Amino acid sequence: MSWPRSADVPVVIGRDDARAAAEAELAKADYLAAQPSWLERAAQWVIDRLDALFRALTSFVPGGGFGLAVLVALLVVVIVVVRLRIGKTARSGALARPVFADRTRTAAEYRAAAESAAASGAFAAAVRDRFRALVRGMEERGVLDPRPGRTADEAATESGRALPGVADELRWAAQVFDAVHYGGEPATAAEYDRMSALDDRAAAQRPEFAR
Structure with a gap:
């Protein structure tokens, strides 16, 4: 030069x-x-x-x-x-983007979609839908109030107060959801298995206070 x-x-x-x-x-x-x-x-x-x-x-x-x-x-x-x-x-x-794009699907429908995606090896879609199943399930149970525009971090923070036994895992799940769905990062079978186990644990726990 x-x-x-x-x-x-x-x-x-x-x-x-x-x-x-x-x-x-x-x-x-x-x-x-x-x-x-x-x-x-x-x-x-x-x-x-x-x-x-x-x-x-x-x-x-x-x-x-x-x-x-x-x-x-x-x-x-x-x-x-x-x-x-x-x-x-x-x-x-x-x-800072919302968890849901579609407000009509149930937690069971999101879980079915997640299982189907995981079976075909599409773990990014599987992780995304399993996290949505987790959040929608807590809305259906009354742990969270149904609110359009709620972000993954907000869902984890709010539900963690009601379910302190899985609060740390909820924060992890929110970070994975954002990184995979909005950040374009790949997901793994291990992350999907961990997300599924968290969904099951959260569904089995009783909230410590009503929302």
Whole structure:
């Protein structure tokens, strides 16, 4: 890789050029996928810092290679920070999704679907449906109130209070459900067997308090 000749580097970088460069970078699709209110605050912060930086630069070193180096360094830092933030937001958003897409199936129907999937070696589908059978079964028993939009983590937390004997296993099951169904991770026969055993144990336990 060859470095650009000094003649190729702009001699003067103004505040308007810096502002335009920052706005062009922050307008890319990756950044627009973040929460709008957070993106607007981040963009305004970058623009304000650039304005302040170039006011300071012009007071003792007007433009030149130093100004370009500082601009590039600042933009690199901003890009790294924003990308890390977007990644965390995307991951957390991906996991905060509901357990059920269909509110009409019973726990028995989910269990039958899970057994069929497991018999054919489709363990991701088997794990997903067995967890749904577990949660729907607790709704049918009154351990959980039927509530649209409940996430796997919420189901595990709420049912764990009523069934403390399986609370740890419920948290594990919720993590596996999210990782497999929403995270696209593979499932194993051992995970399905463990999920099935948890479903059976939870069904056999009596809640310690009514919900």
